[in-house]
Amino acid sequence: MAGRRPLVLIVEDEPDMLLLLRLTLEEEGFDTCLAADGATALRRVDEDRPDVVLLDLMLPVLDGWGVLAELRARRRAPPVVVCSALDGAAERRRAAELGAATYVTKPFEVGRLLRALREVLPGRGAAPEAAGRSRLGLGGAAPA
Amino acid sequence: MAASDEVPEQIRREARVVGLRRFHTPSLEAVERRRMQLWLLTAVLIVALSTGAALLSLWPARTWGFARPGTLRLGIVALSVAFCVYAIDKELHLRRLARLLIDERVLTAALTNRLRELTLLLEAGKAVNAVLDLDAVLDIILRSALELLGGRSGSVMLVEGEELVAACVSGNDPARGERVRLGEGIAGRVALSREPALIDGTVAGDGAVSPDRPVSALSAPLVHRDQVLGVLNVNAERGRRFTEYDLRALATFAEQAAAAVANARLYEAERRHVAELLELDRLKSEFVALVSHELRTPLASILAAGETAMMPAVRDEAMEELLDIIVRQSHRLAEMVEELLLAARLEAGEREVELQEVDAVALARVAAHDLGPSGRTVEVEGPEEAIVAADPDLLRRVLDNLLDNAHKYGAPPVRIAIEPGEEEVVVSILDAGPGVPAGERERVFERFARLRDTRRQPGLGLGLPIVRGLVEACRGRVWVEDAPGGGAAFRVALRAARVPAERA
Numbered sequence: 001m002a003g004r005r006p007l008v009l010i011v012e013d014e015p016d017m018l019l020l021l022r023l024t025l026e027e028e029g030f031d032t033c034l035a036a037d038g039a040t041a042l043r044r045v046d047e048d049r050p051d052v053v054l055l056d057l058m059l060p061v062l063d064g065w066g067v068l069a070e071l072r073a074r075r076r077a078p079p080v081v082v083c084s085a086l087d088g089a090a091e092r093r094r095a096a097e098l099g100a101a102t103y104v105t106k107p108f109e110v111g112r113l114l115r116a117l118r119e120v121l122p123g124r125g126a127a128p129e130a131a132g133r134s135r136l137g138l139g140g141a142a143p144a
Numbered sequence: 145m146a147a148s149d150e151v152p153e154q155i156r157r158e159a160r161v162v163g164l165r166r167f168h169t170p171s172l173e174a175v176e177r178r179r180m181q182l183w184l185l186t187a188v189l190i191v192a193l194s195t196g197a198a199l200l201s202l203w204p205a206r207t208w209g210f211a212r213p214g215t216l217r218l219g220i221v222a223l224s225v226a227f228c229v230y231a232i233d234k235e236l237h238l239r240r241l242a243r244l245l246i247d248e249r250v251l252t253a254a255l256t257n258r259l260r261e262l263t264l265l266l267e268a269g270k271a272v273n274a275v276l277d278l279d280a281v282l283d284i285i286l287r288s289a290l291e292l293l294g295g296r297s298g299s300v301m302l303v304e305g306e307e308l309v310a311a312c313v314s315g316n317d318p319a320r321g322e323r324v325r326l327g328e329g330i331a332g333r334v335a336l337s338r339e340p341a342l343i344d345g346t347v348a349g350d351g352a353v354s355p356d357r358p359v360s361a362l363s364a365p366l367v368h369r370d371q372v373l374g375v376l377n378v379n380a381e382r383g384r385r386f387t388e389y390d391l392r393a394l395a396t397f398a399e400q401a402a403a404a405v406a407n408a409r410l411y412e413a414e415r416r417h418v419a420e421l422l423e424l425d426r427l428k429s430e431f432v433a434l435v436s437h438e439l440r441t442p443l444a445s446i447l448a449a450g451e452t453a454m455m456p457a458v459r460d461e462a463m464e465e466l467l468d469i470i471v472r473q474s475h476r477l478a479e480m481v482e483e484l485l486l487a488a489r490l491e492a493g494e495r496e497v498e499l500q501e502v503d504a505v506a507l508a509r510v511a512a513h514d515l516g517p518s519g520r521t522v523e524v525e526g527p528e529e530a531i532v533a534a535d536p537d538l539l540r541r542v543l544d545n546l547l548d549n550a551h552k553y554g555a556p557p558v559r560i561a562i563e564p565g566e567e568e569v570v571v572s573i574l575d576a577g578p579g580v581p582a583g584e585r586e587r588v589f590e591r592f593a594r595l596r597d598t599r600r601q602p603g604l605g606l607g608l609p610i611v612r613g614l615v616e617a618c619r620g621r622v623w624v625e626d627a628p629g630g631g632a633a634f635r636v637a638l639r640a641a642r643v644p645a646e647r648a
Contacts (some may be wrong), residue, residue: 016445016469023462024452058437085440106444110451 001017006121007031009050009078011041011067013059021054028114038062042070050078052117055100057084057091079120083108155248158241158267162234186231193224264292265397272404276411281313285376285401290314292397293362293390295378300366300406301331302374308335315379330363331375338372340364340395342386360386364394366402374404427592438604439480442473449473480604487591487606490613497617499533501641504571507536508560511543514596520551526562530569532638534618539638542614542622543573545607546634550575554632568637576631580624588624611636 008030012018015036022032032044035041039061045053053071057064064082071077082095085106092103101120104113162178197220268288275281282300290298297315301308306326310607313320327336334341343361360380366373376398380386452458453466505526512522532539543560550558554575561572580588589612590607611634615622620638627633 014441014445016473017441017448019465020445020449020452020469023449027452027455027458027462085437085444106440107447108444110448113448140407 005029005031006051007033007048008117009033009035009041009044009048009053011038011053011059011064012033012056012083013037014056017056024110025054025114025117030117036060038064038067045071045074045078051121053078053080054113054117055080055082057082057086057095065094065098068095068100072099079122081113081116081120083113095143152248155241155244158237158244161237162241164241172242172249175238175242175245179235180229182234182238186227186240189227190224190350193220193227196220224225231552261292261393263289265393266399267415268292269400269404273407276408278405278408278412279312281408281628284316285404286312289376289378289394289397289401290301293378293386293394294381294384295362296381298376298378300374301335302366303335303372308332308375308401311374331377333376333452334363334365335372338365338367339400340391342388342391344385360384362386362391362394364391364398364465366398366405368402368406373402373409376401431592435484435604439477442477442480445473446470446477458527483604483606485605487610487613490610490617491591497535497538498617499535501531502534502536502539504530504532504534504539504569504638505562507539508543508562511540511547515547519559521549521556522547522559524562525559527564528566529565530562531641532620533641534620534638538614538618542573542611542636545611546573546636549573549607549634550577550632553577554579562641567640569640571636571638572627573634573636574627574631576627576629579626579630579632585624589622 002130008025010018010021010025010032012021012034018034018036022034025032033044033050035044038095041053041055041059044050053067055064055067059067061069064084068080068082071080073089077099079101080099081102081104082100083104084091085103085105087105095103102116162175164174164178164348198218200216200220265288268284271284271288272281275284282302285301286298289295299310299314299318300312301324302311303326308324308331309324310318310320310322318324324332325333330341330343343363343364344359354471362378362380364376366376376394378386378394449466449469453463453470505524505528508524508526512524514520547558547560550573553576557576559574563570563572563575589608591609612622615636618638620636622634622636624632624634
């Protein structure tokens with residue numbers, strides 16, 4: 001069963017946010033691996049082969065832009081959901097140009113983030129955690 | 145002007161009398177020609193009359209009716225006399241006309257000269273006022289002055305403190321950048337007395353006239369609104385002597401030049417000011433972006449944790465962690481809001497504090513002790529007590545901020561060293577990190593300094609600006625230097641409240 005849970009790489013330098021995302025995603029039926037800077041994130045992409053990357057932009061060592069650029073240069077890169085407190089149109093455009101699948105602005109609604117992750121999962125029709133099976137009941141439907 | 149209008153009228157009248165009607169304004173040459181004609185006519189007539197008289201005397205005495213020789217002779221004499229009177233009268237008028245014409249020429253030449261001067265002044269004024277760059281203005285002033293007076297070389301010197309500095313030089317006397325104390329040398333004395341000076345080599349102002357120095361020179365002060373801005377110096381071409389008249393012309397020009405210099409300076413100051421304001425505006429916009437980003441980060445955690453906690457099936461352990469996150473991030477948010485408000489209040493200069501006697505050593509020990517649970521260690525060195533005039537809350541905040549700073553950007557060991565002095569107590573926070581580069585030491589206390597960095601450090605970058613504001617509110621000073629043995633030393637100097645008690 002564990003092999004069937006999609007693996008999310010959470011890239012975030014803010015410890016509480018990292019912890020929080022892990023808690024929420026694991027409760028929602030994802031497996032997670034973590035990175036607190038861009039360089040680690042690239043290493044974990046190679047080692048752990050995540051199904052999707054949840055990426056903050058303001059990161060030490062190598063920032064989110066650098067990670068996006070590096071990932072785009074790879075042949076088999078996972079889709080990326082950017083999750084940042086930067087909310088300018090310029091940042092959204094730049095992220096899209098660098099191949100980000102979705103852009104979620106902090107602060108975010110948990111339901112929206114989960115939807116965004118599920119939407120970009122490869123072969124998402126087969127994604128095991130559909131709305132009904134989500135432990136937290138926050139699958140596809142928007143939270144009240 | 146009335147007098148000069150009269151002259152042509154007089155000339156016209158004289159010209160009419162001597163028969164120079166065709167010439168609206170007769171020339172001297174025309175007058176001379178007329179004179180020649182007059183004297184030629186006179187000569188011809190005299191010759192004719194004399195010949196007539198001679199022939200008459202040779203003629204045998206005969207009676208020609210009424211024309212007896214005696215009567216004819218008398219007639220010839222009368223004609224000669226009448227013509228002589230006519231010729232002399234015309235000659236007098238011609239002379240008068242010639243004199244008037246010469247006067248007119250002199251006057252015209254003088255007027256032309258004056259007009260040229262005024263035109264040059266006007267042009268220089270226009271050129272000077274059309275340009276607002278100070279160097280260009282000085283250049284135009286000097287070139288115009290040299291042209292106006294036929295100078296060989298010159299300089300514009302500007303007052304800087306107690307000195308005159310050669311800001312614009314033509315020729316090589318003096319060299320650009322040369323400095324003269326006010327009151328010394330010719331220029332220095334002109335600047336002090338505000339009186340233009342005419343320098344003649346024979347009565348040299350400073351007594352020293354070297355062969356390569358000009359024999360004749362002018363120096364006029366640049367005075368604008370009762371303030372001496374500088375001195376304009378012009379040296380004569382070789383073989384030329386300046387006169388009082390030249391001095392007056394230069395002084396008049398200097399008035400205009402001074403106004404232009406003042407305008408250019410004003411404009412430069414204004415331009416600098418505008419550039420500063422634009423930069424400040426840009427920094428403020430960036431600061432707003434930074435603040436919103438920094439405030440959103442904990443807010444995002446709080447909201448997401450809250451939402452997750454409200455989901456129906458959260459495990460108890462997860463719930464506990466979520467609540468922890470909410471509390472921690474709320475504290476962080478509150479701290480940041482507090483920091484922003486404090487910085488704003490300090491900037492507005494609102495903080496008026498009552499200074500009390502505070503033991504800096506005791507306060508430092510408490511601050512070090514309170515850091516214990518976070519795992520950060522701080523060593524306190526100093527006497528048993530050091531009483532300063534400060535506000536204990538503010539001083540504590542200063543220490544906390546500097547200690548936090550030392551741990552964040554410096555490296556352990558972090559120490560507080562307190563050195564009491566007669567007037568001041570210096571509290572130093574020392575670390576063993578990389579230190580602050582010499583060029584950055586003032587800037588780190590400025591707001592927005594963080595913005596010029598990589599932006600990777602979390603936080604608002606208000607820590608040190610707040611420290612400076614708080615220390616100044618306690619009438620103290622704060623600065624950073626290299627710690628002995630490497631690292632940064634942030635030093636806070638506070639007024640000593642009383643001389644430390646002598647202890648055995």
